[in-house]
Amino acid sequence: MFQILCSKASIAAPVRSLSLYPRCNKTANISRWYISPGSNGYCSSQQPGNAVSRIWSLTQRALRQSATRTSKPPGVALKFILGPAVLTVSARLFCHIAYCEADVNNNTPVEVVAKSPAPEFKWHILWEFVKPQLFALIGAVVLAFGAAILNIQIPLMLGDLVNVVARYLREHTGNYAHEIRGPALKLLGLYGIQGLLTTGYIILLSRVGERVAADMRKTLFASLLRQDVAFFDANKTGQLVNRLTADIQEFKSSFKLVISQGLRSITQTVGCFISLYIISPKLTGLTVVVLPCLVGAGALIGSFLRKLSRMAQEQVAKATGVADEALGNVRTVKAFAMEERELQLYAYEVDKSCEINENLGAGIAVFQGLSNIALNCIVLGTIFAGGTLISSNELSPGDLMSFLVASQTVQRSLASISILFGQVVRGISSGARVFEYLTLEPTIPLAGGGRIPYHSLMGRVDFMNISFSYPTRPGHQILKKLNLTLPPSKTVAIVGESGGGKSTVASLLERFYDPTSGVIMLDGLDIRTLDLSWLRGQVIGFINQEPVLFGSSIMENIRFGKPEATDAEVINAAKQANAHRFITGFPDGYNTVVGERGVTLSGGQKQRIAIARALIKNPSILVLDEATSALDAESERVVQEALDRATKGRTVLIIAHRLSTIQGADLICVMSNGRIVEAGTHLELLSKGGLYSDLIRRQRAEGQQ
Numbered sequence: 001m002f003q004i005l006c007s008k009a010s011i012a013a014p015v016r017s018l019s020l021y022p023r024c025n026k027t028a029n030i031s032r033w034y035i036s037p038g039s040n041g042y043c044s045s046q047q048p049g050n051a052v053s054r055i056w057s058l059t060q061r062a063l064r065q066s067a068t069r070t071s072k073p074p075g076v077a078l079k080f081i082l083g084p085a086v087l088t089v090s091a092r093l094f095c096h097i098a099y100c101e102a103d104v105n106n107n108t109p110v111e112v113v114a115k116s117p118a119p120e121f122k123w124h125i126l127w128e129f130v131k132p133q134l135f136a137l138i139g140a141v142v143l144a145f146g147a148a149i150l151n152i153q154i155p156l157m158l159g160d161l162v163n164v165v166a167r168y169l170r171e172h173t174g175n176y177a178h179e180i181r182g183p184a185l186k187l188l189g190l191y192g193i194q195g196l197l198t199t200g201y202i203i204l205l206s207r208v209g210e211r212v213a214a215d216m217r218k219t220l221f222a223s224l225l226r227q228d229v230a231f232f233d234a235n236k237t238g239q240l241v242n243r244l245t246a247d248i249q250e251f252k253s254s255f256k257l258v259i260s261q262g263l264r265s266i267t268q269t270v271g272c273f274i275s276l277y278i279i280s281p282k283l284t285g286l287t288v289v290v291l292p293c294l295v296g297a298g299a300l301i302g303s304f305l306r307k308l309s310r311m312a313q314e315q316v317a318k319a320t321g322v323a324d325e326a327l328g329n330v331r332t333v334k335a336f337a338m339e340e341r342e343l344q345l346y347a348y349e350v351d352k353s354c355e356i357n358e359n360l361g362a363g364i365a366v367f368q369g370l371s372n373i374a375l376n377c378i379v380l381g382t383i384f385a386g387g388t389l390i391s392s393n394e395l396s397p398g399d400l401m402s403f404l405v406a407s408q409t410v411q412r413s414l415a416s417i418s419i420l421f422g423q424v425v426r427g428i429s430s431g432a433r434v435f436e437y438l439t440l441e442p443t444i445p446l447a448g449g450g451r452i453p454y455h456s457l458m459g460r461v462d463f464m465n466i467s468f469s470y471p472t473r474p475g476h477q478i479l480k481k482l483n484l485t486l487p488p489s490k491t492v493a494i495v496g497e498s499g500g501g502k503s504t505v506a507s508l509l510e511r512f513y514d515p516t517s518g519v520i521m522l523d524g525l526d527i528r529t530l531d532l533s534w535l536r537g538q539v540i541g542f543i544n545q546e547p548v549l550f551g552s553s554i555m556e557n558i559r560f561g562k563p564e565a566t567d568a569e570v571i572n573a574a575k576q577a578n579a580h581r582f583i584t585g586f587p588d589g590y591n592t593v594v595g596e597r598g599v600t601l602s603g604g605q606k607q608r609i610a611i612a613r614a615l616i617k618n619p620s621i622l623v624l625d626e627a628t629s630a631l632d633a634e635s636e637r638v639v640q641e642a643l644d645r646a647t648k649g650r651t652v653l654i655i656a657h658r659l660s661t662i663q664g665a666d667l668i669c670v671m672s673n674g675r676i677v678e679a680g681t682h683l684e685l686l687s688k689g690g691l692y693s694d695l696i697r698r699q700r701a702e703g704q705q
């Protein structure tokens, strides 16, 4: 199996392919090679072993495109030269050179899976979020630093205290209570100040962390909403939501931990080492020999645990994706009685996650067990060696106490640094995933630069020589040099076989996608030069087969079409859409909450609210994409009545399955193979006896007319 790994759009279709039979003059284990099928991407083989010696199957069209556009990801460079029958591939991978030749064979199907390369962590983006919180952050750092410095002081003062006790036990002279009071009060004061500093830095740090996370969430959400439709074709909603929630949460935890624990641990390690050296250079020498070995072993086990933890994170995201999809489409799941299958899918992913987490837990347990043994051995060793030094009067009992406490602090700090290291890696990878979409620029920007014509619109639309392939399937051309005119205030219907590209035409008019070639003109202006928010918000009204409502009130749903609309405007739009009567029939009227995606309403009711939502913005152009095809006869009659009223005086594009609904259109265009092949009125097309009359005949036979 081969994979195409794309950074933006994904490619996910079984397609015709060509096979490459590479012959190379040098062994190179090519695990990844680069092609650019219309967007940046990697291509890799999942077959193990020496990839150069294997047959490479790739999509013919994707490769053709890759032959014209290649770029260099780090460490990988590759060129495609496509001859009539021979494909030459030259690859430089990690300093190995491989030359491959390949014969073209069109018949082998290949599975193509989309996957993104690992995103990069960008410090300058983090800086933008941290900048507004700089003062609070500096305050937190200073307080945390102060608390850490005091922690270095504490072992020394404990030593003083023990020395007082030891002297009293040895000599039994002086006033014990008086002698102990001073160092004890000092220590108490130190504990108090340390407590205050700790409270202060935790408050400041959690404020900084929460605000940075909140800003990131808002910016990421705004960035996601800004993306064009192709982005959502290529990315699963569950995974996007995961970036907004789990990834930002993980990043926030790491950020806070690094500043609090990282700073404290490093300061304490350095400070306590100095104290250790001052107390006893000999004992410190012993510690210096033993500790790095332990820390090295700990780091090794730690890196293995981090790998497991990353796998666990990814697995949880997968499981979330499955649950999100099933719950988001719960009605379909129920309609097909697929609860058991969805449960099995989810259980499979959760079990995998559980297995990884169990291994991770066992790894952590072993790690902690070994650490405990090692740390206790160090204590024992220190007491043993320290006792020897006491017996030779090189060390006092208080010094040994200070040494023990300080060396424990060093050990704790080093251990937390190694744990922290894992957290940093997790935080950085979560941050990178968040930043990836924060900076992603949509190919069709919603705002900026586009103009809004001064004059009022006539509403003439011209599709001129439009060719189009979906970004997720660049090799599959849907529209082929399509020409179509929507005259002002006229109704044009597009009919044709299913999957022929009718809805695609509507999507291009809305600029959900831009054509691969050709121009769409609105009143003689290229729509790419027009302000997109204005075009979608005020010019085009869109009603499709399955209207999706938000889980708020009917009033808010209609007002979604024009946020500044008054209640009277909402009611007026509802009346035009034949919705007023049923809305006022509800106990809460316009304040009735419609449930998630409008589940508490019937199909016809939802459709009429969608019509009101489109009409409230008084659009010059109305696009009806099979707006009545999902309704029963009675609902269709009421909705059709509303639509007839709504289309008056507007340019209307109707995409229709059921030909009975478009017979009154001013122009009917028949689409086939990505082009308009017939155009005329119902009667003209019938008299031609072409594709349209075939469709009519077929639908009559199927009883749809």
Ligand SMILES: Nc1ncnc2c1ncn2[C@@H]1O[C@H](COP(=O)(O)OP(=O)(O)OP(=O)(O)O)[C@@H](O)[C@H]1O
Pocket (backbone or CB within 6 Å): 233, 470, 472, 473, 478, 496, 497, 498, 499, 500, 501, 502, 503, 504, 505, 657
């Ligand atoms: N987002 C998408 N990404 C990739 N391919 C798509 C996408 N949407 C539609 N297609 C493909 O484009 C082709 C045309 O689809 P379109 O929805 O425009 O057809 P249609 O004529 O409206 O069909 P129907 O009458 O069944 O609704 C189909 O082959 C479909 O699989």
